[in-house]
Amino acid sequence: MTPQETIQALLNPQRQPGEAAAQYAEDLARKLARVTWIKEMEVKFRDTQRECDERCMEAVDRLSEDDFNALFEAEEAKVNAIRDALVAVAEHDKWPRHLHWPL
Numbered sequence: 500m501t502p503q504e505t506i507q508a509l510l511n512p513q514r515q516p517g518e519a520a521a522q523y524a525e526d527l528a529r530k531l532a533r534v535t536w537i538k539e540m541e542v543k544f545r546d547t548q549r550e551c552d553e554r555c556m557e558a559v560d561r562l563s564e565d566d567f568n569a570l571f572e573a574e575e576a577k578v579n580a581i582r583d584a585l586v587a588v589a590e591h592d593k594w595p596r597h598l599h600w601p602l
Contacts, residue, residue, distance in 0.1 A: 505592060533598050537588070544581045551578050 512530050514523040551574035558570055587593040 502589060502592075529598065533594060536595065536598060537585075540581060540585055544578070544585065547578050547581055551575060 508530070512527050514520075518526075554574055555567070555571055558567055562570060584595065
């Protein structure tokens with residue numbers, strides 16, 4: 500499934516011909532959970548990036564270069580962890596485990 504097809508399937512869920520109502524409801528719940536996860540991760544990513552920027556800007560003049568680099572790497576790792584999860588979904592359709600099975 501292409502990224503555009505994935506987006507359309509999430510935004511416009513439709514019951515497929517011959518699909519049982521229970522299966523449709525399960526798929527709809529899974530899609531809603533995925534949309535909710537994306538929205539939550541977007542906020543988390545933005546907040547984590549902002550916090551990283553704030554901590555690093557505050558520390559730039561008070562820490563040694565080595566200490567600052569260690570702080571920056573730790574903060575950037577938090578941002579990258581979220582980015583990696585979003586990229587896995589966007590580029591590889593790899594969702595977190597809890598979003599694969601019925602809720």
